[in-house]
Amino acid sequence: MLVPVIAVVGLLGLVAVGFSTAVRDHLQITSNAVRNAEARALANGGLELAVFDLLSRANRGDRLAGLRLRSTCVPPSGGRLTIEIADEAGKVDLNAARPEVIEALVDAVIAPPSRAEAIAAAILDYRDADQDARRSGAEVAAYRARGRPAGPGDGPFAAIDEIGAILDLSAADARRLKPWLTIVSGQEGIDPAAADPALIALLKAGADARVTNAFETSNGLSSTGRFGLPARLLIASVGRAFSVQVTVSTSSGGRSSGVGVIEFASARRSAASGQSARIKSWRQSADLGWRSETAPDLAAGNCEKT
Numbered sequence: 001m002l003v004p005v006i007a008v009v010g011l012l013g014l015v016a017v018g019f020s021t022a023v024r025d026h027l028q029i030t031s032n033a034v035r036n037a038e039a040r041a042l043a044n045g046g047l048e049l050a051v052f053d054l055l056s057r058a059n060r061g062d063r064l065a066g067l068r069l070r071s072t073c074v075p076p077s078g079g080r081l082t083i084e085i086a087d088e089a090g091k092v093d094l095n096a097a098r099p100e101v102i103e104a105l106v107d108a109v110i111a112p113p114s115r116a117e118a119i120a121a122a123i124l125d126y127r128d129a130d131q132d133a134r135r136s137g138a139e140v141a142a143y144r145a146r147g148r149p150a151g152p153g154d155g156p157f158a159a160i161d162e163i164g165a166i167l168d169l170s171a172a173d174a175r176r177l178k179p180w181l182t183i184v185s186g187q188e189g190i191d192p193a194a195a196d197p198a199l200i201a202l203l204k205a206g207a208d209a210r211v212t213n214a215f216e217t218s219n220g221l222s223s224t225g226r227f228g229l230p231a232r233l234l235i236a237s238v239g240r241a242f243s244v245q246v247t248v249s250t251s252s253g254g255r256s257s258g259v260g261v262i263e264f265a266s267a268r269r270s271a272a273s274g275q276s277a278r279i280k281s282w283r284q285s286a287d288l289g290w291r292s293e294t295a296p297d298l299a300a301g302n303c304e305k306t
Contacts, residue, residue, distance in 0.1 A: 035254030078251030089237030090194030
């Protein structure tokens with residue numbers, strides 16, 4: 001009788017160990033989910049704080065054009081919440097930017113020059129409604145010849161990621177272009193006061209490479225405007241749209257980050273109702289990067305007070 005009893009006790013012990021391990025793993029998963037949920041909720045709160053901050057500034061009559069700031073505060077539960085706001089006029093608008101702006105950026109990011117010229121022309125052909133291909137550009141016939149029957153969009157880009165559909169644009173080159181692009185500023189150039197210094201350097205290098213003949217010089221590509229950029233690449237911001245980046249680290253170890261765009265109404269409302277804004281996009285991910293280190297910390301302290 002002793003042998004079966006020992007076997008049963010041993011089996012029960014193994015079952016108990018397995019159950020204990022399963023419970024421990026389940027509790028760890030639950031704990032991680034709770035920490036991440038807290039971080040995501042705080043990130044959403046950071047977006048709402050950004051909207052509130054922009055509306056408060058607008059209704060006070062503060063200048064929003066060219067705004068670029070970073071605020072850091074401590075939530076009541078501990079941790080750190082960082083919010084960065086930047087005027088989207090500091091980026092190149094895929095749909096509204098002048099050809100010279102698109103060309104200067106592509107020239108600086110993509111090599112060799114002949115390929116950069118073709119990619120820039122393809123981007124411009126992609127967004128226009130006609131079927132007249134630019135020199136080195138690409139319209140429907142070129143896409144179909146490469147097994148792409150859908151052809152170009154022949155209209156405004158609906159999202160920055162749509163640039164991946166440009167003929168012959170590699171995924172690596174698309175990744176290099178995306179950080180400097182927007183589709184919401186509606187501006188023909190960039191406002192250098194709102195731009196990342198790295199973008200200013202890229203555009204300057206790309207424009208310098210394009211000043212090769214009298215035609216480009218006569219059209220102002222070589223004339224120097226603010227920050228040493230050609231005047232044709234510049235335009236003053238109207239303060240229409242702002243990017244928001246939020247990063248959260250909680251005291252319990254949870255982390256979250258998100259990027260979004262806040263867009264103001266095109267026309268100012270009456271003094272009684274104030275300015276209006278909407279959250280045009282918002283995307284959260286634990287893997288979203290934190291890019292800019294150039295914006296000053298304009299607020300720091302307790303989130304409830306700031």
